[in-house]
Amino acid sequence: MVDDFDVVVVGGGINGTGLARDLAGRGWRVLLAERDDLASHTSSASTKLVHGGLRYLETYDFSLVRKALQEREVLLKSAPHLIQPLRFVLPHAPHLRPAWMIRIGLFLYDHLARRELLPGSHGLRLAGSVYGAPLKPEFTRGFVYSDGWVDDARLVVLNAQDAKARGAEVLTRCAVTQAVRGTDGWQVTLQNGRRLRARALVNAAGPWAERFLCDHTRNAAGQPLPSRGLRLVKGSHIVVNQRFTHDHAYIFQNADGRIIFAIPYQERFTLIGTTDVELPEHEDPPARATIAEDEIAYLCEQASRYLAQPVQPADVLWTYAGVRPLLDEGGSASAVTRDYLLEADADGGAPLLNVWGGKLTTYRKLAEDGATQIGELLGDARKAWTAGTTLPGGDLGSHGVNIEAFAAELQAAHQGRPGVRRIARAYGSKARELLAAPTGTEIAPGLFESELHHLVEGEWATNAEDVLWRRSKLGLHCTAEQRDAVANWFKAGA
Numbered sequence: 001m002v003d004d005f006d007v008v009v010v011g012g013g014i015n016g017t018g019l020a021r022d023l024a025g026r027g028w029r030v031l032l033a034e035r036d037d038l039a040s041h042t043s044s045a046s047t048k049l050v051h052g053g054l055r056y057l058e059t060y061d062f063s064l065v066r067k068a069l070q071e072r073e074v075l076l077k078s079a080p081h082l083i084q085p086l087r088f089v090l091p092h093a094p095h096l097r098p099a100w101m102i103r104i105g106l107f108l109y110d111h112l113a114r115r116e117l118l119p120g121s122h123g124l125r126l127a128g129s130v131y132g133a134p135l136k137p138e139f140t141r142g143f144v145y146s147d148g149w150v151d152d153a154r155l156v157v158l159n160a161q162d163a164k165a166r167g168a169e170v171l172t173r174c175a176v177t178q179a180v181r182g183t184d185g186w187q188v189t190l191q192n193g194r195r196l197r198a199r200a201l202v203n204a205a206g207p208w209a210e211r212f213l214c215d216h217t218r219n220a221a222g223q224p225l226p227s228r229g230l231r232l233v234k235g236s237h238i239v240v241n242q243r244f245t246h247d248h249a250y251i252f253q254n255a256d257g258r259i260i261f262a263i264p265y266q267e268r269f270t271l272i273g274t275t276d277v278e279l280p281e282h283e284d285p286p287a288r289a290t291i292a293e294d295e296i297a298y299l300c301e302q303a304s305r306y307l308a309q310p311v312q313p314a315d316v317l318w319t320y321a322g323v324r325p326l327l328d329e330g331g332s333a334s335a336v337t338r339d340y341l342l343e344a345d346a347d348g349g350a351p352l353l354n355v356w357g358g359k360l361t362t363y364r365k366l367a368e369d370g371a372t373q374i375g376e377l378l379g380d381a382r383k384a385w386t387a388g389t390t391l392p393g394g395d396l397g398s399h400g401v402n403i404e405a406f407a408a409e410l411q412a413a414h415q416g417r418p419g420v421r422r423i424a425r426a427y428g429s430k431a432r433e434l435l436a437a438p439t440g441t442e443i444a445p446g447l448f449e450s451e452l453h454h455l456v457e458g459e460w461a462t463n464a465e466d467v468l469w470r471r472s473k474l475g476l477h478c479t480a481e482q483r484d485a486v487a488n489w490f491k492a493g494a
Helices: 016-025 053-057 062-078 099-111 152-166 206-216 293-304 360-377 403-413 422-435 449-459 464-469 478-489
Strands: 004-009 030-033 081-091 123-125 140-152 169-171 176-181 186-190 197-204 230-241 249-253 259-267 268-273 318-327 340-345 352-357 442-444
Touching: 004 016, 004 176, 004 340, 016 030, 016 268, 016 352, 030 152, 030 478, 053 099, 062 081, 062 099, 062 360, 099 140, 152 169, 152 449, 169 422, 197 206, 197 360, 206 230, 206 318, 206 352, 206 442, 230 293, 268 293, 293 464, 318 352, 318 403, 340 360, 352 360, 403 422, 422 449, 442 449, 442 478, 449 464, 449 478, 464 478
Parallel strands: 004 030, 004 197, 030 169, 081 249, 197 352
Antiparallel strands: 081 140, 123 140, 176 186, 186 197, 230 268, 230 318, 249 259, 259 268, 340 352
8 A cells, every 4th residue: 555645754853844844734745754753863952042143144144144033033933932032141252353343243133134022232241240250250341142042852843743733644763765756756665664655755854864865765767866965063062060040141252263152051050062073074974973072171171261160071961962964165164054955856757855954043944945845846836824823832822922921820820730830831832731631650850641641642752762851851850760760661661
């Protein structure tokens, strides 16, 4: 038996789920296939920012910055439980960039796109300020500007949920093993042996997009489809105990021309990153990217140039790393554009859309552009719809985009229940239904069976790692014994 679809999407990261959602919302019959868990690689390994990319102004990538700033506003409204405003402090290091240059850059950052939700930038006297207290005394002045924070892995899950709600079929841990291109469609085979017929194919495999074309696609003559070279750049992060108690983040300028962020994380921690380590040309991305010792040393050294309390490798509690697929334009890895390229092609047979590059902030626009191109290739350019639509849980009613007010309302209604604020921020308006259900046994602190059943039945979670490190970051807050308790719950049959 062969199942028919209009579009098969390969890849369950932010671009793949965003495209599946947009296409399903336009009425196309969509199947998404991901070989691992949703957001199991690059899309859960970001710096957790929705931002225009202040540093891209130095490389004159104004188009990308403007597009990202526009999308920042759209995303802040679409999922206010997962995406919140975040103010950044930029300590001034005169020997790296003069103050006038920073002021011009921040003026452009404030005005390249319309701002409705975020305040503008301004200068700041650090001496005697709560924002200067965690820094070395030599940093006496700085600047403050706005961007956004995001729970990246949950953003991917929300897009998959919305795609499914709009009719898409979403498969995890089910790779596409072969896709053969004909003149009027694709013959697709899945890892489980299931066969599909699709009018169009979307390659959104991220760092594996080039490898997917080479290894798993064929034309009618049995030859692999042509591909494009990507630059694969590993970005790594470290998490340490909280280095400051205020709610602003820091952006630190490095002597090597790069920048790193120090961000309040999970209430008790500070997230520091990222690195830019280019993988050797023609080397496949690792199945699981990991941080190297010299990257840990680099992040500790750069953060310690600014922070009064030094960061030592021994202070690192957790690390994560991901591989970013970037367009190959030459130059250093940190200077390569983070913009995306959509290559739509029907000359060799049935329509194919390859997704190259991209960044988290512009995923919705990428999906909108890609879905429009697919529609045009299928002879029916249907109307775009996602710009003004909330993601699941994003409608907070009278609270608008104020997730803290919404969380306070739920806490008042569920006094004595642990973890209500976390649940409100993770699930938004969907938290009401979850909190109303019988809790069952508490498997780990604040994690009850009712939530685990929801994650299994409604969010494609199949093991403890999915829950503790992607659907949440409870793994940071749990002891080894508590993490084992969650793993044992899954082993017992979920």
